[in-house]
Amino acid sequence: MLTPALRQGGFPGGGNHTFYTPGTSAQLQTGQTWKISYHDGTYASGIVYSDLVTIGGTTVTGQIVEAANNASSNYGGDEEDDGLVGLGFNNINQGSL
Numbered sequence: 001m002l003t004p005a006l007r008q009g010g011f012p013g014g015g016n017h018t019f020y021t022p023g024t025s026a027q028l029q030t031g032q033t034w035k036i037s038y039h040d041g042t043y044a045s046g047i048v049y050s051d052l053v054t055i056g057g058t059t060v061t062g063q064i065v066e067a068a069n070n071a072s073s074n075y076g077g078d079e080e081d082d083g084l085v086g087l088g089f090n091n092i093n094q095g096s097l
Contacts, residue, residue: 020067025052034066044071055085 022028026049035045046068053063 020065022049022051022067025061026050026065029064040074042072042074044068046070 029048029050032048033045034048035043037043046066049065049067050062051065053060053065
């Protein structure tokens with residue numbers, strides 16, 4: 001799960017986004033970082049938490065949350081989306097704990 005955690009000046013692409021704020025259930029994954037870049041030159045990177053996540057009434061404990069704290073100026077311009085959710089098997093996941 002990738003979500004913006006940028007605060008100062010909002011998300012670079014503009015918009016009125018909801019930002020991830022780690023709560024008491026969040027655990028910073030010390031030493032874990034992430035980075036993604038796309039063919040159009042946009043990129044984002046940040047730090048990793050494990051947290052309690054609820055989507056559509058289903059709650060998952062220990063869900064990895066990739067919180068963006070750095071992004072290109074043209075990243076995140078879609079005002080209707082606050083983040084990405086991706087599901088995958090552990091053996092094809094690029095991150096691990």
